[in-house]
Amino acid sequence: MKSSPSPSPTGRRARTGRPAGRPDRQGASADPTRDIAFDIVEGVIAHRRMLDTSLEHSAAARTAEPRDRAAAHRLAATVLRHMGTANEVLAPFLKREPPEPVRVVLLIGVAQLLFLDTPPHAAVATSVALARRRGLVPFAGLVNAVLRRVAAGGAQALEGLDQPRLDVPPWLWQSWGRLARPIATALGHEPPLDLTIRPGGEPPPGGELMPGGSVRFAAGTAKVADLPGFAEGAWWVQDMAASLPARLLDVKPGERVADLCAAPGGKTAQLACAGAEVFAIEREGRRIERLRANLARLGLGGVHVIHADAATWRPEMPLDAILLDAPCSATGTIRRHPDAMWIKRLRDIATMTEGQDRLLAAARDMLRPGGRLVYAVCSLQPEEGEQRARAAEALGLIADPFTPDELAFLPQARTPEGWLRTHPGMLGARGGMDGFFAARFRRA
Numbered sequence: 001m002k003s004s005p006s007p008s009p010t011g012r013r014a015r016t017g018r019p020a021g022r023p024d025r026q027g028a029s030a031d032p033t034r035d036i037a038f039d040i041v042e043g044v045i046a047h048r049r050m051l052d053t054s055l056e057h058s059a060a061a062r063t064a065e066p067r068d069r070a071a072a073h074r075l076a077a078t079v080l081r082h083m084g085t086a087n088e089v090l091a092p093f094l095k096r097e098p099p100e101p102v103r104v105v106l107l108i109g110v111a112q113l114l115f116l117d118t119p120p121h122a123a124v125a126t127s128v129a130l131a132r133r134r135g136l137v138p139f140a141g142l143v144n145a146v147l148r149r150v151a152a153g154g155a156q157a158l159e160g161l162d163q164p165r166l167d168v169p170p171w172l173w174q175s176w177g178r179l180a181r182p183i184a185t186a187l188g189h190e191p192p193l194d195l196t197i198r199p200g201g202e203p204p205p206g207g208e209l210m211p212g213g214s215v216r217f218a219a220g221t222a223k224v225a226d227l228p229g230f231a232e233g234a235w236w237v238q239d240m241a242a243s244l245p246a247r248l249l250d251v252k253p254g255e256r257v258a259d260l261c262a263a264p265g266g267k268t269a270q271l272a273c274a275g276a277e278v279f280a281i282e283r284e285g286r287r288i289e290r291l292r293a294n295l296a297r298l299g300l301g302g303v304h305v306i307h308a309d310a311a312t313w314r315p316e317m318p319l320d321a322i323l324l325d326a327p328c329s330a331t332g333t334i335r336r337h338p339d340a341m342w343i344k345r346l347r348d349i350a351t352m353t354e355g356q357d358r359l360l361a362a363a364r365d366m367l368r369p370g371g372r373l374v375y376a377v378c379s380l381q382p383e384e385g386e387q388r389a390r391a392a393e394a395l396g397l398i399a400d401p402f403t404p405d406e407l408a409f410l411p412q413a414r415t416p417e418g419w420l421r422t423h424p425g426m427l428g429a430r431g432g433m434d435g436f437f438a439a440r441f442r443r444a
């Protein structure tokens with residue numbers, strides 16, 4: 001029996017039969033930004049491909065200038081960040097459900113009209129041209145008519161809409177409980193750029209010093225590699241919340257410490273800067289290269305970079321401390337990766353937690369008696385955070401709660417159990433932060 005394709009996250013199916021990803025060369029002049037954005041959004045919502053993977057798959061991206069790729073990335077991310085709202089805005093103007101590629105074009109148009117500073121005539125004209133290039137000529141009139149009406153209404157179209165609620169899939173909203181609204185509200189904004197400054201390093205000028213020592217720059221700050229101090233290894237990019245788990249491991253110079261899931265290496269760098277002998281374990285070959293490159297730029301040559309599966313790797317001698325930044329659903333980084341909202345499913349979480357428990361048990365076996373473990377995930381899901389902390393205790397690890405003093409600079413992030421829980425709405429007025437959970441344990 002032939003099974004029907006699963007519906008896309010928009011709940012809609014393609015109905016054109018045309019290869020929507022192939023530009024119609026007889027159409028209007030090339031517009032690489034919107035061609036690439038189309039490929040990305042379609043890749044995410046129709047094929048459940050991650051944004052970066054969709055970008056790699058985009059034929060238009062292969063020949064595009066870096067600045068067009070960057071602009072396309074931003075446009076596609078804006079569509080994905082506001083997709084629920086944009087669909088709601090479109091609803092009154094669509095008598096019938098359009099084919100999915102047409103909806104993608106419309107979403108790109110609405111994102112430019114309502115969430116980016118594109119002049120209305122340009123947003124409409126480029127969307128019509130995009131429809132033509134994508135072989136959607138019969139729908140060009142519809143795209144033109146609908147977007148002109150959205151443009152005429154302007155920002156009023158957003159009045160009365162519960163944007164945070166519309167822009168998050170219901171299963172995620174429900175899973176965040178009482179934090180859902182502050183989290184979802186923060187997800188509507190591009191995240192700032194945070195840097196962790198190495199000891200003795202100079203931050204680039206103009207940043208804001210955040211609790212915990214990170215230095216923050218507004219979203220859309222110049223290319224990272226162009227900022228002063230990049231080449232000298234004075235700092236590295238790391239969200240302020242991501243810098244907390246390694247701090248809370250509190251390693252001392254000379255301690256033997258493993259970072260079990262290490263690439264791209266932000267936390268490895270913190271442990272190395274604290275003077276520890278670091279074993280950085282990473283399973284993915286491609287990510288190992290990035291880890292090595294980052295450590296080389298920072299001049300942290302003494303780290304033992306090991307290409308291995310942390311579930312089976314064992315140190316020659318028991319370790320003093322371990323940071324387990326476990327692979328997870330990464331819902332805490334949706335601000336940066338809004339595609340994740342439309343790709344992940346509830347059942348993916350259960351698959352992740354099995355792996356997290358395996359890594360927790362492996363970490364326990366690597367520690368010396370009394371050795372410390374910080375378990376961390378960039379997830380907002382309690383199954384991967386709070387529930388795993390309970391599972392760690394069931395594995396025989398002894399809870400070692402963070403004290404109020406240790407988190408004095410961010411007291412709202414300390415739970416009554418002595419765990420760390422951050423979310424994007426925390427310090428929201430100053431740009432928020434990624435969602436992280438961390439808990440500390442000792443081996444008996």
Ligand SMILES: C[S@@+](CC[C@H](N)C(=O)[O-])C[C@H]1O[C@@H](n2cnc3c(N)ncnc32)[C@H](O)[C@@H]1O
Pocket residue numbers: 242260261262263264265266267268281282283284287308309310311325326327328378
């Ligand atoms: C959340 S990221 C780690 C981020 C990193 N700690 C940092 O701060 O830059 C997870 C990493 O763990 C790696 N990984 C996943 N499972 C692993 C395993 N079983 N053993 C080693 N590395 C693993 C992934 O390839 C990925 O690079």
